Amino acid sequence: MPASLRTTVLDTTGKASFDDIYERPDPREYYARMSELDYRIPELAKPHFQQLIEDHHAATGIAAPTVLDIGCSYGVNAALLRLDVGMKDLVASYGTQSTAELVARDREVLAEGDLLPNVRFLGMDASGPALKYAQDAGFLHGIVHADLESADPTEEQRALLASADLVISTGCVGYVTDATLLRVARAHGGKLPWMAHFVLRMFSFEPIAAQLATLGYRTELAPGVFQQRRFASDDEQSGVLNTLEANGIDTEGLESDGWLYAQLYLSRPSPTLSIEQDMH
Numbered sequence: 120m121p122a123s124l125r126t127t128v129l130d131t132t133g134k135a136s137f138d139d140i141y142e143r144p145d146p147r148e149y150y151a152r153m154s155e156l157d158y159r160i161p162e163l164a165k166p167h168f169q170q171l172i173e174d175h176h177a178a179t180g181i182a183a184p185t186v187l188d189i190g191c192s193y194g195v196n197a198a199l200l201r202l203d204v205g206m207k208d209l210v211a212s213y214g215t216q217s218t219a220e221l222v223a224r225d226r227e228v229l230a231e232g233d234l235l236p237n238v239r240f241l242g243m244d245a246s247g248p249a250l251k252y253a254q255d256a257g258f259l260h261g262i263v264h265a266d267l268e269s270a271d272p273t274e275e276q277r278a279l280l281a282s283a284d285l286v287i288s289t290g291c292v293g294y295v296t297d298a299t300l301l302r303v304a305r306a307h308g309g310k311l312p313w314m315a316h317f318v319l320r321m322f323s324f325e326p327i328a329a330q331l332a333t334l335g336y337r338t339e340l341a342p343g344v345f346q347q348r349r350f351a352s353d354d355e356q357s358g359v360l361n362t363l364e365a366n367g368i369d370t371e372g373l374e375s376d377g378w379l380y381a382q383l384y385l386s387r388p389s390p391t392l393s394i395e396q397d398m399h
């Protein structure tokens with residue numbers, strides 16, 4: 120159905136709300152809905168996350184890092200990084216099997232061809248069923264079921280978060296703010312994990328970067344813009360265009376053409392630990 124004919128429920132940010140499909144026992148509905156909208160940010164993010172893991176290895180010597188995916192949902196970023204597949208292959212692989220069959224199939228595929236056997240993947244999400252699927256299927260080695268927007272992690276959750284060497288996210292900033300990212304960054308108490316967040320242009324990363332700077336991070340905006348997905352409806356598009364234009368962001372040739380766009384923010388510990396920000 121063309122986006123112009125569809126009605127969508129918008130969340131408080133003006134984006135279409137997909138809350139109902141994050142809570143299913145397996146990813147079928149999530150992937151079906153996302154593929155209708157050509158959701159592609161995890162695939163576009165994949166080479167950047169691969170590069171980040173390599174750069175982190177080169178800089179720290181850590182060959183077997185722990186990667187934490189915030190707002191990981193059904194473990195899509197871990198699945199794409201660990202398997203030689205793109206979004207379309209991944210989505211097409213979820214057919215009419217039962218959830219148990221899908222879990223067993225995913226475990227088998229991973230056992231046959233894990234591209235990153237030395238990397239430990241953790242996922243954090245507010246959705247219990249999505250996390251359970253990602254862990255049962257073997258995409259994630261550990262999970263944190265939490266909403267850290269309004270509460271500190273439990274001691275057990277903090278210890279798991281503290282083991283992260285790298286933190287990644289797609290489609291999550293906006294749902295989470297500096298409140299969550301600071302709790303994650305502080306979890307260790309000494310080590311600051313490297314971070315790479317793909318953030319829709321309608322959300323400002325500056326307040327988060329400013330908070331991270333107080334902990335000793337330097338944030339860079341990577342070159343380029345990345346298609347996230349098509350707008351779900353005309354209402355969503357006009358709301359997002361208004362938000363962007365009110366923030367002085369030129370949407371010509373980008374959101375005005377029917378796609379939501381994200382940018383990549385890289386936050387790494389500043390070598391000098393000075394409070395310096397490339398972004399400002």
Ligand SMILES: C[S@@+](CC[C@H](N)C(=O)[O-])C[C@H]1O[C@@H](n2cnc3c(N)ncnc32)[C@H](O)[C@@H]1O
Nearest residue numbers: 141190191192195244245246266268289290294
């Ligand atoms: C748009 S989905 C993105 C999922 C996945 N990263 C991807 O790109 O396909 C947003 C995810 O953020 C999760 N989420 C929303 N609010 C959250 C919060 N406060 N803390 C952690 N996760 C949250 C949702 O449950 C959902 O799985």
